[in-house]
Amino acid sequence: MIKEEHIKYWLESAQHDLESAKTIFNSKRYDWCLFVGHLALEKILKAIFVERNDNKMPPKMHNLVRLAELSGIELDKDQKFNLDKINDFNIQIRYPDYKLEFYKRCSAEFTSEYFGKIEEFYKWFRSLLKSKIQ
DSSP states (O other), X not given: OOHHHHHHHHHHHHHHHHHHHHHHXXXXXXXXXXXXXXXXXXXXXXXXXXXXXXXXXXXXXXXXXXHHXXXXXXXXXXXXXXXXXXXXHHHHHHXXXXXXXHHHHOOHHHHHHHHHHHXXXXXXXXXXXXXXXX
């Protein structure tokens, strides 16, 4: 793939996941909303990584803080803390030992707060892309 196609691939997938997370939130499946929201951020960070690293394949990882660092995005202390917290949603939904505890924490209020943060990060990351891909 040429660079623009590669970026478009990650960006379209990220946008799809963000829209899906909104739908999942509305269906009150709050744990899955946060999991899919994490995926949206992971994918948009991979689009930024491709853009800033001469079309290299993004690393096969899910750590948002590390992906941001590898993409040359400077994060302040609060941003790192919140991205690290969002990282937990990826782990806690996948593994049975954490799943029930995570499910119980995912109230409408908790999910609304963190999904709002996911949307804010998404908008900011999207603004960092120089590509004019819609």
